[in-house]
Amino acid sequence: MTKPNTHYKELKDSYLFFGIAQKVNAYLEKNPGKRVLRLGIGDVTLPLCPAVIDALHKAVDDQSKKESFHGYMPECGDPALRECVHRYYAERGIALEKDEVFVSSGASDELGDILDLFDKDNTVLIMEPAYPAYVDANVIAGHRILHLPADKENGFLPMPDKAHKADLIYICSPNNPTGAVFSREQLKKWVDFAKEHETVILFDAAYEAFIEDETLPHSIFEIEGAKDCAIEICSLSKTAGFTGTRCGYTVIPKALERGGMNFNAMWVRNRTTKTNGVSYIIQRGAAAVFTPEGQRQIHENIRLYKENAAELMKVLDALGIWYCGGKNAPYIWMKCPDGMGSWEFFDFLLEKLQIVGTPGEGFGSCGEGFFRFSTFGNPDDTKEAARRLYEAFKK
Secondary structure (H helix, E strand, O other): OOOOOHHHHHOOOOOHHHHHHHHHHHHHHHOOOOOOEEOOOOOOOOOOOHHHHHHHHHHHHHOOOOOOOOOOOOOOOOHHHHHHHHHHHHOOOOOOOHHHEEEEOOHHHHHHHHHHHOOOOOEEEEEEOOOHHHHHHHHHHOOEEEEEEOOOOOOOOOOOOOOOOOOEEEEEOOOOOOOOOOOHHHHHHHHHHHHHHOOEEEEEOOOHHHOOOOOOOOOHHHOOOHHHOEEEEEEOHHHHOHHHOOOEEEEOOOOOEEOOEEHHHHHHHHHHHHOOOOOHHHHHHHHHHOOHHHHHHHHHHHHHHHHHHHHHHHHHHHHOOOEEEOOOOOEEEEEOHHHOOHHHHHHHHHHHHOEEOEEHHHHOHHHOOEEEEEOOOOHHHHHHHHHHHHHHHOO
């Protein structure tokens, strides 16, 4: 008899955002004509920038002509796009080899696929509150999971402890869901810990483009020693609006080895076995992100999302409600007012104010009593949501 992967039984009944969507749909069925203000799921609302659109159109035209047609792309990425990413890192003073950069179909896909590199007999350390897919992907893979609590007292930026006996460590900075960002000194402690214990860090840099405080690191490879212990996964979804277009990149240094095996070489073997590469059209659009005009245009979009964050932060400041994030990240992580639980606050916002956010408990038990707002929404909706929050909780 075929044996299924029984680890699926260990997953929660439904993914967090699927459950939220069901709640919102049920509310709208009971309240036809009501319009909810959506500040929940971190999907972008602004279109792809003109530089990307122009590149996509040209790539489509290329596919219509025999002399410029492209079939299968290199499994590890178009050399031209890998060069763009290589140059992007070099501009930050990070020296990579071009074949240390791999093109992916997005960070979410890669965060799951990358677990192919690691034996099932590994223990994974996940800082919580955490992006739910970190936990779910490792449950499916059969890994043991250690949950490292983060809280208001440490600014949701926990530090390593010798008691942590883990083989893999997830670090997301800027963090989803809390918006907190590790300093260089804090990341150095994690890198030193990983090197001492021969652990590998999976560094999720999906939101690095939102960092405006240039004393904060955009990449773990800005930290000395990280090439010996880290893999970095990044995405163009939030950086450049590729949520519906799907492209990202992963950096695996050639210096990263464990047990006599080289992870860069292993990933080349994995990709050449399991993929036929990201499409030519998408990779041409992605390359346009890294042009001077593409960078100018995407940062103009990011500026609008930051204005959304400023609207919400202004109201929370006026109400005296604690929060983190917002300035260097597209998420605001707030303490639920009046001692409410996170799902209690979700229900209050939906039913009384017609605002949708994300309850902190959905990101792990450490998130109870907290709530996440996404700043990717429509600016008018965000302003109206901020106004309703102020009116509801002003003293």
